[in-house]
Amino acid sequence: MSTKEPILSVRDMRVEFKIKKQNALPWHQPEILRAVKGVSFDLAEGETLGIVGESGCGKSTLARAIIRMIPSQGGEVFWQGRDLMKMNEKGLLGIRKEIQMIFQDPLASLNPRLTAGQIIAEPLKTHHPSTSKDEVKKQVRELMEKVGLSARMINRYPHEFSGGQCQRIGIARALITNPKLIICDEPVSALDVSVQAQVVNLLMDLQKELGLSLLFIAHDLSVVKHISNRIMVLEFGDIAEIGEAHDVIHNPQSPYTKELINAVPIPDPIAERKRIAERRALEAKA
Amino acid sequence: MALLDIQNLRITYDTPDGVVEAVRNVNLQIDKGETLAIVGESGSGKSQTAFATMGLLPHNAQVSGSIKYQGQEIIGLSHEEMNKLRSNEIAMIFQDPMTSLNPYLRISDQMAETLIYNSPNGKRMKKKDAIAECVRMLEAVKIPNAKNRIHLYPHEFSGGMRQRVMIAMSLLCRPKLLIADEPTTALDVTVQARIMDLLVELQEEFHMAIVLITHNLGIVAGSCERTMVMYKGEVMEQGSTVDIFGKPSHPYTQGLLSAVPRLNQDEERLVTLDRSFETQMAEG
Amino acid sequence: MMVDVQKMEQLADNLAVQEEVQGRSLFADARRRFLKNKAAVVSLIILCAVLLFSIFGHMITAWSNEEIDWGILGQIAELGAPSIENGHYFGTDQLGRDLFARVVQGTQVSLMVGIVGALIAVVVGTLYGAIAGYTGGKVDNVMMRIVDILQSIPYMFVLILLLVVFGRSIFMLFVGIGLISWLDMSRIARGQTLTLKNKEFVEAAVATGVKPITIILRHIVPNLLGVVVVYSTLLVPQMILTESFISFLGLGVQEPNTSWGAMIAEGAGAMQYGTLWQLAFPMFFFIITLFSFFFIGDGLRDALDPKDR
Numbered sequence: 086m087s088t089k090e091p092i093l094s095v096r097d098m099r100v101e102f103k104i105k106k107q108n109a110l111p112w113h114q115p116e117i118l119r120a121v122k123g124v125s126f127d128l129a130e131g132e133t134l135g136i137v138g139e140s141g142c143g144k145s146t147l148a149r150a151i152i153r154m155i156p157s158q159g160g161e162v163f164w165q166g167r168d169l170m171k172m173n174e175k176g177l178l179g180i181r182k183e184i185q186m187i188f189q190d191p192l193a194s195l196n197p198r199l200t201a202g203q204i205i206a207e208p209l210k211t212h213h214p215s216t217s218k219d220e221v222k223k224q225v226r227e228l229m230e231k232v233g234l235s236a237r238m239i240n241r242y243p244h245e246f247s248g249g250q251c252q253r254i255g256i257a258r259a260l261i262t263n264p265k266l267i268i269c270d271e272p273v274s275a276l277d278v279s280v281q282a283q284v285v286n287l288l289m290d291l292q293k294e295l296g297l298s299l300l301f302i303a304h305d306l307s308v309v310k311h312i313s314n315r316i317m318v319l320e321f322g323d324i325a326e327i328g329e330a331h332d333v334i335h336n337p338q339s340p341y342t343k344e345l346i347n348a349v350p351i352p353d354p355i356a357e358r359k360r361i362a363e364r365r366a367l368e369a370k371a
Numbered sequence: 372m373a374l375l376d377i378q379n380l381r382i383t384y385d386t387p388d389g390v391v392e393a394v395r396n397v398n399l400q401i402d403k404g405e406t407l408a409i410v411g412e413s414g415s416g417k418s419q420t421a422f423a424t425m426g427l428l429p430h431n432a433q434v435s436g437s438i439k440y441q442g443q444e445i446i447g448l449s450h451e452e453m454n455k456l457r458s459n460e461i462a463m464i465f466q467d468p469m470t471s472l473n474p475y476l477r478i479s480d481q482m483a484e485t486l487i488y489n490s491p492n493g494k495r496m497k498k499k500d501a502i503a504e505c506v507r508m509l510e511a512v513k514i515p516n517a518k519n520r521i522h523l524y525p526h527e528f529s530g531g532m533r534q535r536v537m538i539a540m541s542l543l544c545r546p547k548l549l550i551a552d553e554p555t556t557a558l559d560v561t562v563q564a565r566i567m568d569l570l571v572e573l574q575e576e577f578h579m580a581i582v583l584i585t586h587n588l589g590i591v592a593g594s595c596e597r598t599m600v601m602y603k604g605e606v607m608e609q610g611s612t613v614d615i616f617g618k619p620s621h622p623y624t625q626g627l628l629s630a631v632p633r634l635n636q637d638e639e640r641l642v643t644l645d646r647s648f649e650t651q652m653a654e655g
Numbered sequence: 656m657m658v659d660v661q662k663m664e665q666l667a668d669n670l671a672v673q674e675e676v677q678g679r680s681l682f683a684d685a686r687r688r689f690l691k692n693k694a695a696v697v698s699l700i701i702l703c704a705v706l707l708f709s710i711f712g713h714m715i716t717a718w719s720n721e722e723i724d725w726g727i728l729g730q731i732a733e734l735g736a737p738s739i740e741n742g743h744y745f746g747t748d749q750l751g752r753d754l755f756a757r758v759v760q761g762t763q764v765s766l767m768v769g770i771v772g773a774l775i776a777v778v779v780g781t782l783y784g785a786i787a788g789y790t791g792g793k794v795d796n797v798m799m800r801i802v803d804i805l806q807s808i809p810y811m812f813v814l815i816l817l818l819v820v821f822g823r824s825i826f827m828l829f830v831g832i833g834l835i836s837w838l839d840m841s842r843i844a845r846g847q848t849l850t851l852k853n854k855e856f857v858e859a860a861v862a863t864g865v866k867p868i869t870i871i872l873r874h875i876v877p878n879l880l881g882v883v884v885v886y887s888t889l890l891v892p893q894m895i896l897t898e899s900f901i902s903f904l905g906l907g908v909q910e911p912n913t914s915w916g917a918m919i920a921e922g923a924g925a926m927q928y929g930t931l932w933q934l935a936f937p938m939f940f941f942i943i944t945l946f947s948f949f950f951i952g953d954g955l956r957d958a959l960d961p962k963d964r
Contacts, residue, residue, distance in 0.1 A: 139559035140530070154862060181864030194855035198877040200678055207873075208863040241678035248413070258859070277412040277586055279630045279644035286640050304559055307632035311641050334634060348564040350589025352631045354613045357593035365568060 091127035091163075092298055093151075093266060098124045098160035100143070100150045100322075120146045122322040123160070128266070133292065133299040135313030135330065137306055137345065143322040144302045148268050151300075152184050153177060182212045185259035189271040191251035195243040202239035205229065205257045212262055228257040232287060249280035256287065266298045273308060285312055307349055310334050318342045372442055373400040374580050375424065375548060379436035382419050382428065382604075393419045393432075394604045403547065406574060406581045408591040408612065410627070411601035417584045420601075421550045424582075425463050426453040440548070458485070462541035466553040468533040472525040478536055479505065479521040485543050508539040511576070512569060531562035538569070542577060549574075550582045555590060567594050588631050592616055600624045685881075688958040695954025698947035705944055709762035717742050718753030720760040721911035727751050737932055746932040748918075749925050757913055758936050764825065764914040765895050766944075768832060772894030773887045775833040780840025781883050785875045787841070788848030789867065799845065802838050810835045811900075818906045825908055828901070832894055843886055847879050881959040888952035892945045899941070915941045 100121040120143040128134050136144045150157040153169060162169040164180060172180065185208070188194035195204050205225045209216060216224075226236040232253040243251055252272060259267050269288065273281040289312055292299055303309045309316060310330055317327040318341065325339040337343045347364070351357045382394040394416040401407050409417045422428050424438055426445065438445040440460065448456070457463075465471050473481055483501040496504075502521065509517035512535040525533060534554060541549060551570065555563035571594045574581050583595055591598055591612060598616075599609035600623065608621040619625045626644040689695060718724070724743070727734035728751040737746040737754075745754035787798040814831040821827050851857060852875070860870050899916025901907040908914045915937050922934030 139561060152862065154858070178864045181862065186859065186862040188855040188859060190855055194859050196856040196874050196878070197681055199873075200680075207860065207865065211863060211865050211869075237676050238678075241676055242680050244681070245678055255859070258863075262863075278588070278632075279412060279627060282630050282632070282641035282643040286643060289640065305632070306560070307634050308641075310634060311632060344561055346634060348560040349634050350564070350567075350587065350593060351635075352588045352592050352616060352628060352633070354592045354616050357589070361568060361571070361593045364564070365572075368568075 090129075090166075092130045092165055093128040094126070094163045095151060096125045096161040096163075098147060098150060098162070099158045100146050100155065101158045120322050121150065121157075124319070124322075124324055126317055126324075126327060128298055128300065130265070130298055131292070131296045132315070133301055133313045135309035135316040136300060136302045136319060137304065137309050137316060138319035138325075139304060139345075141321075142319040144319050145270055147319070148186075148270055148300060148302055152180070152186070152268065178212075182208070182262045183264050184266045184268065185262065185264040187252070187255050187259050187267060187269045187272045190275050191248045191255060192243055194255050195251055197243055200240050200242055201229070201234070201246070201254050204243070204254060205261055208258060208262045224261060225257075228261055231291075232257045232260070233283075247280075248276050249284060252276065252280075252284050253287070256284075256291070260291065260295070263295075264297070266300065268300045268302070270302050271304065272301075274303065274305065281308065288312060305349075306334070306345055318345065373439075374403050374405075374441060375399075375401045375582075376439040377420070377424070377436070378439075380420060380423060380438065381435045382416070382423055383433045385431045385433070392604060394423070397436075397601075397606055399599060399606075399609065401548070401580045401582065404574070404578045404580055405597065406571075406583065406595040408583045408585065408595035408598045409601060410585060410588060410591055410598060412586055414603070415601040416604035417601050418552055419604075421463070421552055421582065421584055425457060425461060425550065427463075459544050460546055461548045461550065462544070462546035463550040463552065464534070464537045464541050464554050466556050468530070468537040469525065471537060472533065474525055477522055477524055478528075482508075482521070482536075482540050482543065485540060505539070505543065508543055509536070511542070511573065512536075512539045514539070531558055531566060534558065534562075534566055535569070538566075538573070542573065545577065546579055548580045548582070550584070552584045553586070554583075556585070556587070563590065570594065588616075588628060600627065685955075685958040689954050692954040692957060694950045695958075698950035698954070701943055702947040702951065705762065705940060705947070706766065709759055709766055712759030712762070713756060716744065716753060716755050716759075718756045720752065720756040720913070722752065722756075724751040724753065736930075745936045746930070748921060748933055749928075749930070752911075754933065754936055757918060758940060761913045761915050761918050761937060762940055764908055764912060765898060765916070765941075768828065768898040768914070769891040769895040771829055772832040772836040772897075773890045776836040776840040776890050777883055777887050779833075780837035781844045781876060781879055782871075783837065784841035784844025784846075785848045785871050785879060788845035789852055789871050789875055791852075795845075799842075802841055805835070806838050814901065815904075815906060818901070823906060823909050825912070828898065828907060832897060836890065836894060840883065840886060840890070843882060844879055847882055848875055851875055851878055885952055885956045885959065888948050888955060892948045895941075895945065 098121055099119070102118045102120055103115040104118050122143075124143075124147055126134065136147070138144045146155065149155045150160075151162050151169070157170070160170070164184070167176075169177070169180060195201075199207075202222070202225050205228060206221050209221055209224065222239075226239060229236045229239065234250060234253050234257070238246070238250075243254070246254065255272075272288070273284050276284060285308060288299065288301075291297065299312070301309060301312055306316075313330045315328060316330045316333040318325040318333065318339065320339075320341045325341040326333060326337065328338075333342060334346065337346055347360075351360065377397060377399045380394055380397040381392070384391045384393060397416070397420055399407070399420075409420065411417045419428070423432075423434050424440075424445065426448065428434065434446050436446070440456065445453070445456070472478075479502055482505040483498055486496050486501040486504055487498065488495075506517050506521055509521060514520060514532060514535055520528075525536070528536060538554075554570070555566050558566065567590050570581065570583075573579075581595075583591065585591060595612050597609065598612045600607040600615070600621065602623050607623045608615060608619065615624060616628065619628055626646070629642045630644045632641055713719070724741075724747060727741075727747060734741075737744060743753050743755065745758055748754055748757065783798065783802075787795045810831075813834075817831045818827055857870060857874050860874055865873075895915070898907055898914060899919065902914050902916030903920045905917075905920070907917060918937035919934065919941065922930075922937060925933050
C-alpha cells in the first residue's frame, strides 16, 4: 500500500432507506433499512480497491452514495482533501468530471437512440460545451481506438454491438473527461467468461497508462483479485474485512470471506469434487 | 436405449434479414440418471437445444433432425402430447425463477395446482394431500420451516429460495429428465454453491437425468459426469468431464478453460480466449 | 483461388477503413417492419390520398363551398344527385351547394382539428409527463394532481361553455380541444418516464453531471417517442370524433364553413327527402380516415415493439 496522501477517503458512511410496509396506514412509522452502516476506507492515487460482497450487501449503494447520486444519512467523503458532502451543485459538477462510472449492464447503460459517437461525447459536451465539433469527433475516435473499437463504428447504434463492445463504449465514455477515479459497478458480471478477461485486462492497461484510481465492485472474488491492490469485503452493509488482495484471498480472517472463497468453483473436476464432498460432510455435521 | 437421443439437430430462424442458423449438427445421448453439462458462451445454441427438447421454441423456428425421448420422436408432436410429456416426464428450470412463478398466487396454490391436474398416478389429488406432498418436496430442497412458508407469495422469498421452490416444483411429478438452464447465473456464489450441491443430492435421490446448461465451467467440474462444449451452434467436443478438463482436445475448449479466472493463480493478467482456432476451423 | 479471396478481403477492408459505417437506428428498423405490414401501408396510402384530396380537391371543381346552384334549388331530390354533367360530382346539399367542394372543405377542418389536437397532446403532454416523472417527489405530486383536477371536470360542458361565451369559432374549438387532449398523454408519458428513469443510461448521465433538462430532452423524450407516436395516431381520430360531436350539436364550425360532423348531421337530417348522398359522402371519408388511423396505429405499435409478437 502506498504512503501517499489518499485521493479519496470515506469516513463512517451511512445510507438508510425508508421502506413502507405492505398495507401500512399513513401514520405508521416506515421501517428503516440500514443499507450501509458506517463504512470507512482510503483510496490512494493509482490504486485499485476491490469491493466484494453478495447482492444486497450495500456495495452499489455505497458507491452511489459516495458520489452523491443518492442521499446518505451521515459520514464524510474527502476528495483530494475537499468534503464532497458539503459541496454545492456547482462544485459537485466539477467533481463529476473527475469521477466517472462504469455500469453493470452494458446494453442498458447506453441510450438506444444515440450513436456510439454521441454516447461517448456526452460527458465532454457537458463539461466542455465550447469544444468544436471536429475536436469532439477527433477525441471520440482516438478513445474508441484506445478501448479497442474500430473508429469507423462511430455512427453505429448500441444494439449493433456485442455485450463486450458495449462495455468498451461505456469505458470510453468514462474516460473522455480524463477522470482521476473510475467507479466500476460490476462491469463484467453480465459478460461471457471469455469477454470478461478482455475487459478486465483493458481496464488494467488503461489504469497503468493513465494513472487512474479504480473502485472495482463485483461479486466474483476471482475477478476482483486479479485487478485489485486491496480488497474490501462487505457483509450486510458492514466491512467484514479489508486488506491487501493477496492476504485477503490466501489468508482470510473473517468467516464470511472464507465462505465466499470456498464457494468459488474450481474448474478442475477432481479438486472440485473433493471440495464439495468436504463441504457436504461439514454441513451434515452442522 | 438412451433416455434422450438427439440426432443431427438443426434449428433455423426466419428473420427479416434472412434465414439464421442457430444450431447445426448436434448429436447427443443421455442415459437414465446421468448428468450432462452443455457449456458455451451466449449465442452458442446451448439453450436453443434445450428449448427444442422441451418444444418451447418460438414459432418462427424450424427444427430438423430427430429428438427421441425413450424411443419416441418429439419433433412434430401435437401440443397436447407435448404438454403431457412436459408435465410428467421432462421438467425444466430457468435462470430467473421470478419469471416462471406467478407473483399473484401463493406458492402453495401454484405447486398444488401441478399435482391436482397432473398427479403422477393419473387420479385427481385432493388439495390437502397435494399440499402435504408439496411441503415434503420443499423439505427435500431444504427450505426451512416449509410448512408455514408454503403459504407465502413468491416475492417474499430470496433469490436462492425462489430457485429452490422452482426446483421443488419441477420435481413434483417425478420427472426422469431435468433440464436446468443457467439455474445459478442470477445467484450469488455462496447460494450457487448450495443450489449445485442440492441438485447433485436430488439427482441421487430421485434417479433422474440432468442436463445442466451453463457458461460457467467451474460449476460443471464438480457436478457433471459428461460435458459437451458448444460454439456458434456447433458441438466442439464432448466426453467425460474429467477428460475434457484434464486434456481438452479442441482449441476452443482449451481457450475457454484457460479464460476462467481462478483464485489460486497469481499471474497479473487474465488469460483471454485465443480465437485463432476459428481460422483453423475455417481452413480445415 | 485462396489468394484472390484474400486480396479481395484486403481491398474491402481498405475501402471500409476510409468510410464510417452508417448505423441502423431503432427507427430505421421500425420503418422496415412497418413497411412489411400490408394493412398499415394501405391505410397510409389511403390517408395520404385523403390529405391530397383535402388540399387540392377544390382545383377540380368549378363550384365553391358557398355558391348556390340556383338551377337546381328546390328540386334537390330530382336534380341534385351526383353527376358528372352538371359538375356536382358528389351532388348538392339541401341548399344547392356543391357537396364535393363542401366535403373538401370539411375534410380540411376535420383533419386540422385532429392533427392540431394530437400535436398539442404530443408536445405539451410528453414534456409535462416527462418533467413530472423525472423530477418526482412533490413536483410530480402537484403536477399530476393538476391533471387529475382538469380531468375530473366534465370537458364537454367546459367546451360548450367556452364556445357559447367566446362565440363559436374554429380558434375557440382548437383552444378547447387543446386544453383537454394532452391530459391522457401526460399520464402515459409520466408512467413510461418512471421506468426509464431507473435505466442505467440515465444513471450514467446523472453521474457524469448532465443537467436535468438535457437528460429529459436527450435521454427520456426520444425513448418515449415510440409510445407517444402510437398513442397519438389513436388520438387523432378521437379528436376528430370530439369535433364531430360538437359540430353535430351545432356548436362547432360556423356556416358557410363545415366539417365532417356538421355535414353528417345535415345529411342525417335530410335523409327523409331521399338525398342519401348527403350522408354517404362525408360518412365515407369519415370512416376510411378513422380506419386508416387505427390500422396505422396498430402497425406502428407492432413495428416499434417487436417483442410483443
